[in-house]
Amino acid sequence: MNLDLNEEQALIRATAREFAAAELEPVAAALDRGEQQELFLENLKKLAELGFMGLNVKVEYGGSEAGVIAFSVALTEIARACSSTAVTVSVNNMVCEVIQAVGSEQQRRSYIPRICCGEYLAGAFALTETGAGSDPAALTTVAVKDADDWILNGSKIFITSAPYAGVFVVWAVTDRSAPKGKGISCFLVEAGTPGCIVGRAEEKLGQHASATNEVLFQDCRVPGSALMGRLNDGFRVAVGELAGGRIGIGSLGLGIGLAAIEAAGRYSLERKQFGRSISDFQAIQWKIADAATELEAARLLLMNAAFRKEQGRSFAKEASMAKLFATEAANRACYEAMQIFGGYGYTTDFPAERYSRDVRLTTLYEGTSEIQRLIIAREVLRSYV
């Protein structure tokens, strides 16, 4: 086993860290307050120019072809500074990868380079609906064939990046008579297509700079060429892609956890109570030790899942394990970090409260912790049959 990053991966991590410290971290608190959104969008553009929007995408489509481990370490570094930026990067990569995996050559050439170079600030992954959360096969958005076109009707919720996405990957029912999950197809819908409407923005606990909107389809007509992958094969595609996304979200969670514990550790060295630095107290030391240990284990699980994906092996179980463990560990780390800050941690003068709000989403999106457990249990039990 070699647990070192190779030169390219180390360089990507260093670049991400440098960019995050110089451009993302200084504006993260303002973005959280809902200010300076233009800087958020400018930074997405710069990240695209640095090659972060298609890390595991082939060079011929504008990607960096750096692999999944590089993707994971980059996401962690970005999330250490700004999780809203990180989730946008993660979803953009996922959208590029799904188009690369199942799109036609023409679809690949039309959309992937635009996301990778920043012409499209984002791509969106439109699967969730009000009645289809953990149970995505229950989705009810429909696409009906009309001559050569498809007409989409329905609504999607919780769509990351919707207001500035150039293209939406949309799942809709194309065969209503098929058993659940068997009659779903996947479409590429360009922003601005008549009938594709970005609806209300969610007010969220955290990750404020990243937009989360409803997206409505009202007699939205798209050409036959908008169908991506095989007809009625969309659900399998969605489930497969979410496994890759989980490496992204797990890596993002890890970044928030590391940022929180670093901030709290530095504070504990400076903060004096009872005549000494609170870092001298075992109660504080133990919190830091536990958080550092759990986050290190999370990192290794993420690296393992990323490695398996990169090698073309099965990785769904490993991605779920990594996401579950990393995001739960990151949540614990953030709350313990706030605890180390005491009353100051509850104020917006220190970043601990933002980390605590931001991190909470990581155990919810791209499969809740419960869904990860379901996947892990299913895979483990299957291996005993």
Added chain:
Amino acid sequence: MYFQLTEEQKLIRETVRSFAEKEVAPSAAERDENECFDRELMFDKVAELGLAGIVFPEEYGGAGADYISYAIAVEELSRVCASTGVTLSAHLSLGANPVWLFGTEEQKLLFLKPLAEGSKLGAFALTETGAGSDAGGTKTYAVREGDEWVVTGSKIFTTNGGDAETYIVFARTDKNAQKHHGISAFIIDKDTPGFTFGKKEKKMGIRSSPTRELVFENCRIPADRLLGKAGEGFKIAMKTLDGGRIGIAAQALGIAQGAYEAALNYARERKQFEQPIAGFQAVQFLLADMALRIEASRLLVYQSAWRASAGLSYGKESAMAKLSASETAMWVTTKAVQVHGGYGYTRDFPVERMMRDAKITEIYEGTSEVQRLVIGTAITRG
């Protein structure tokens, strides 16, 4: 042992719950969003129900009820709005109670009565930038000049600060004494010259409860505003906080109860995989653990309240109640968001606010670490 509320305690629960649901709950989300302290709703109307001085004798403006009734009142308010709950807890336990415990007859009539009647709002100012868990680090000082004390320094994180009329303020009166010796407690009116307010904190939660900095610059107060004896301040603060923990424990309990009920209702309505998610063991077990931890915390809270009213020692018990209830509140609200899935992360459902509110209960009036210190010291002293 007799595990049943009295008729009076039941009546208080019904009355406060009805008020909380009809009047407090509808504006909770909006007040949180706007960081708005609505005094008429959050204090004046609470006082009209007789809650502002519920545990004090009627001759001092109170209702003569016991601490369990008080805990129930804070719990029920916090079940719908933690900011309203802490307003009452900080007012009664921290603002009024030290006057009841340590005040002279004149001080009780002059200060406790209007607080207990609810014509004035109380606050407690101990914390400073360098004195958090370590109250012995207090730097604010008071110098005796003739018939007056002159107070100089500043306090942070004062709940009800700026809106309260009566403040219990801790200051050093003996510069030669070290650490927790030489600190005294004073009662200071809002409009005293030399007493001003600094920044209002922007907080993660309990956003409709104001938290301000207090600034004292040569603030002159009459000598009879000294509470207890000179040098007794640390003892007064610790005794007051023992009682305050019952209030915060009750607040945490109410937050947990509110989040649990929200999660339960949502789980019974939300359908995924063709059935209500309450039908899945993963969700059922979460709800079971929530109910269990809340019940255990409730018993600890009511036990410490009962001991306070029965005249028994309750420092260790109120620390246990606060530690258990606040960690339960954090856990339950976090899991309640989880039961709601993505919806729980939005402001369309109250669990998002409840989770932000719960966190402070592990921090103020003694962090969880300080509670463990209190409990650990009490049980190892032999």
